[in-house]
Amino acid sequence: MLIGRGMSTWFTHLDATTSCSSVSVLSAVLRRQRFLIRSLGGNPDQNCSVKMNVFEADVLNVIRRITPTLDLSRHKGQAGKIAVVGGCREYTGAPYFAAISALKIGADLSHVFCTKDAAPIIKSYSPELIVHPVLEESYNVKDEDKGFIANKVLSEVNKWMERFDCLVIGPGLGRDPFLLDCVSEILKHARQLNIPLVIDGDGLFLVTNSLGLVSGYPLAVLTPNVNEYKRLVKRVLDCEVNDDESAAELLSLVKGIGGATVLRKGKSDLICDGDSVFSVSISGSPRRCGGQGDILSGTVAVFLSWARQHVLLAEEDLGIRTMNPTVIGCVAGSALLRKAASITFQNKKRATLTSDIIEYLGMSLDEICPM
Numbered sequence: 001m002l003i004g005r006g007m008s009t010w011f012t013h014l015d016a017t018t019s020c021s022s023v024s025v026l027s028a029v030l031r032r033q034r035f036l037i038r039s040l041g042g043n044p045d046q047n048c049s050v051k052m053n054v055f056e057a058d059v060l061n062v063i064r065r066i067t068p069t070l071d072l073s074r075h076k077g078q079a080g081k082i083a084v085v086g087g088c089r090e091y092t093g094a095p096y097f098a099a100i101s102a103l104k105i106g107a108d109l110s111h112v113f114c115t116k117d118a119a120p121i122i123k124s125y126s127p128e129l130i131v132h133p134v135l136e137e138s139y140n141v142k143d144e145d146k147g148f149i150a151n152k153v154l155s156e157v158n159k160w161m162e163r164f165d166c167l168v169i170g171p172g173l174g175r176d177p178f179l180l181d182c183v184s185e186i187l188k189h190a191r192q193l194n195i196p197l198v199i200d201g202d203g204l205f206l207v208t209n210s211l212g213l214v215s216g217y218p219l220a221v222l223t224p225n226v227n228e229y230k231r232l233v234k235r236v237l238d239c240e241v242n243d244d245e246s247a248a249e250l251l252s253l254v255k256g257i258g259g260a261t262v263l264r265k266g267k268s269d270l271i272c273d274g275d276s277v278f279s280v281s282i283s284g285s286p287r288r289c290g291g292q293g294d295i296l297s298g299t300v301a302v303f304l305s306w307a308r309q310h311v312l313l314a315e316e317d318l319g320i321r322t323m324n325p326t327v328i329g330c331v332a333g334s335a336l337l338r339k340a341a342s343i344t345f346q347n348k349k350r351a352t353l354t355s356d357i358i359e360y361l362g363m364s365l366d367e368i369c370p371m
């Protein structure tokens with residue numbers, strides 16, 4: 001299939017034939033793709049068979065187009081203000097990895113909203129992070145105080161909310177029911193304010209059980225790993241994961257959730273917003289140490305914010321204006337993490353740890369966008 005002029009600078013077409021059962025789901029998608037291709041100068045009729053179109057993203061081009069230049073006239077905050085909602089008694093590393101990664105690639109401010117127990121520990125990892133000890137777990141709250149405490153948590157978070165360009169919800173959040181109820185309310189408030197959301201880790205546990213929290217919200221990105229994806233597929237499609245039809249299955253999943261973008265992490269990362277499926281498969285690291293998904297959530301949050309800014313400003317850039325900023329954010333975040341992980345592995349081999357990968361994020365981005 002030939003891809004139109006604008007589109008071909010962004011994506012390479014990969015083939016993945018779909019089953020007949022997927023045809024009706026795909027027809028709307030194909031119609032939109034044909035429109036996109038036509039509007040970008042291509043000929044959609046050169047491919048008449050029913051295919052699941054998977055585009056391999058031109059990741060360097062994507063990253064270069066949206067990364068802001070370092071310019072002495074810019075003020076603090078313009079390159080992004082990110083907040084991570086996560087961090088509890090068990091997990092302090094995950095929110096730290098997400099929040100510090102956002103800063104390392106160029107965000108100006110990075111906040112963490114976590115439980116009171118986790119806050120001093122996360123603060124001690126880095127003075128760069130703004131850490132709010134506001135969340136509460138059930139063990140710390142008497143039943144009769146729950147209503148009052150929940151209101152207090154919400155008002156503490158809500159007074160900051162409007163300042164953020166993106167929220168990352170879930171790294172190291174835990175699964176305490178009272179805490180998750182409070183986070184549901186935080187999420188609903190963020191939606192009312194049209195703030196983009198990256199949902200990861202235990203945030204996915206929450207939304208998988210309450211899909212209404214994200215359905216119909218185009219600024220939500222879900223970043224499931226293998227287990228999290230299995231649970232989503234089971235819940236939404238009521239079946240087991242079928243790797244032989246991964247692109248069509250992902251499309252059905254996204255349609256089933258309705259309106260969010262999903263980044264399925266794996267050997268290749270697959271990204272879908274309900275229109276098309278994009279793949280990022282540049283080489284990463286063979287080390288699967290924990291925390292790499294947390295880096296990804298922080299980088300996607302920043303690139304999504306940059307993509308949104310770019311789409312709003314780039315009136316003449318037709319290629320980017322037809323793209324969904326959540327997809328651009330996922331493609332860029334995935335590619336940068338994989339590149340940094342690959343460079344780290346070349347240097348550290350088996351000793352590669354998540355903290356090492358974080359140290360290579362800035363250099364990896366500089367290589368793509370030299371100053």
Ligand SMILES: NC(=O)C1=CN([C@@H]2O[C@H](COP(=O)(O)OP(=O)(O)OC[C@H]3O[C@@H](n4cnc5c(N)ncnc54)[C@H](OP(=O)(O)O)[C@@H]3O)[C@@H](O)[C@H]2O)[C@@H](O)CC1
Nearest residue numbers: 091092093094171172173174175201202227228290291294
């Ligand atoms: N250094 C850190 O601080 C890091 C912290 N991390 C943080 O860890 C959290 C979980 O993320 P993960 O990736 O371990 O979840 P996943 O692959 O679904 O589970 C694996 C297996 O464990 C189980 N299970 C998990 N959580 C459970 C719970 N709360 N309570 C009960 N069971 C639980 C689960 O069983 P299941 O319930 O799915 O049957 C599955 O078999 C998340 O907040 C993440 O951000 C990571 O980012 C890594 C670095």
Ligand SMILES: Nc1ncnc2c1ncn2[C@@H]1O[C@H](COP(=O)(O)OP(=O)(O)OP(=O)(O)O)[C@@H](O)[C@H]1O
Nearest residue numbers: 225226265266267269284285290291292293294296
């Ligand atoms: N087999 C693989 N080969 C290369 N890269 C991979 C592979 N699996 C995952 N990755 C990359 O690692 C990143 C993190 O994915 P992973 O599945 O480890 O997430 P996770 O389990 O949520 O991580 P975390 O430990 O932070 O919770 C993804 O962006 C993906 O690109």
Ligand SMILES: [Mg+2]
Nearest residue numbers: 201225293294
């Ligand atoms: Mg994870």
